[in-house]
């Protein structure tokens with residue numbers, strides 16, 4: 001997730017069972033220019049494996065230069081983005097814009113496969129809009145280009161993040177391909193992850209918004225898939241402990257000023273569903289590590305009824321918020 005899946009976020013989620021993770025989407029052009037902020041996005045540690053890098057672009061020469069630059073970084077997978085719906089991305093013919101140019105997308109994927117030594121995957125959507133659902137054609141072309149796995153968000157570009165996920169198109173793609181298909185879209189709770197598996201027959205599920213302020217989704221989903229049990233959510237002490245851990249990671253990676261600024265939105269997500277409006281307001285104004293730590297500590301002192309994030313409920317309140325308002329997008 002752009003703006004989210006930095007090294008601290010990935011390490012934290014891995015500690016709760018996230019297996020394969022990806023960098024934020026990285027522009028091939030920005031890589032080719034070796035911009036400082038972009039090169040920082042390539043940071044990874046030995047614990048941050050297996051790790052894919054996701055690249056965005058539409059120009060084969062720029063993409064080749066970008067691949068050259070990342071070749072020393074030992075990524076396990078190169079993923080290509082043909083799914084991002086943002087207007088400034090699709091207007092340049094990139095991201096989901098490539099769903100309207102299947103032949104061009106196939107050629108770009110071939111270029112990537114031929115210019116890297118690691119497996120290449122692609123992330124697509126069901127199509128551009130309801131009148132042009134072409135995921136099966138795109139997926140077959142990707143497979144022909146030598147792509148080794150395909151991630152599909154079961155919504156069109158025009159849907160953005162709202163409306164129903166189309167389980168049927170994911171199943172059609174899965175049934176048409178020989179390579180692994182990883183389903184995506186509203187994987188917000190353990191139940192919804194299982195539903196994606198059951199309805200589509202997919203080989204894996206990719207979690208995105210469900211992990212915002214909710215690394216427990218990985219632990220709870222693993223438990224649910226194994227035993228069918230509906231796990232309890234974390235208590236407020238575990239939430240606070242995890243927030244402190246995340247804050248420490250983010251500040252050590254980005255420095256205090258940027259780290260605390262970035263953590264503000266996570267404070268909101270971690271406390272989603274808790275009756276802590278005033279505390280959240282203070283977190284959004286704070287600029288120091290010590291003050292943020294103190295505010296997290298205040299969660300313990302709140303009356304028990306403020307703590308509830310849905311414990312005892314099959315799905316955490318945070319995730320329920322997303323289920324009820326699936327168009328929720330933090331950007």
Ligand SMILES: Cc1cc2nc3c(=O)[nH]c(=O)nc-3n(C[C@H](O)[C@H](O)[C@H](O)COP(=O)(O)O)c2cc1C
Pocket residue numbers: 001002003004024025054081083084123153161184185186187188206207208209210329330331
């Ligand atoms: C803040 C944010 C950033 C995202 N950035 C990316 C990205 O960089 N690359 C990508 O393939 N998808 C990105 N996505 C889309 C998600 O990967 C996923 O396809 C989408 O949110 C649907 O899954 P979900 O309903 O389980 O969240 C992003 C989504 C959000 C909310």
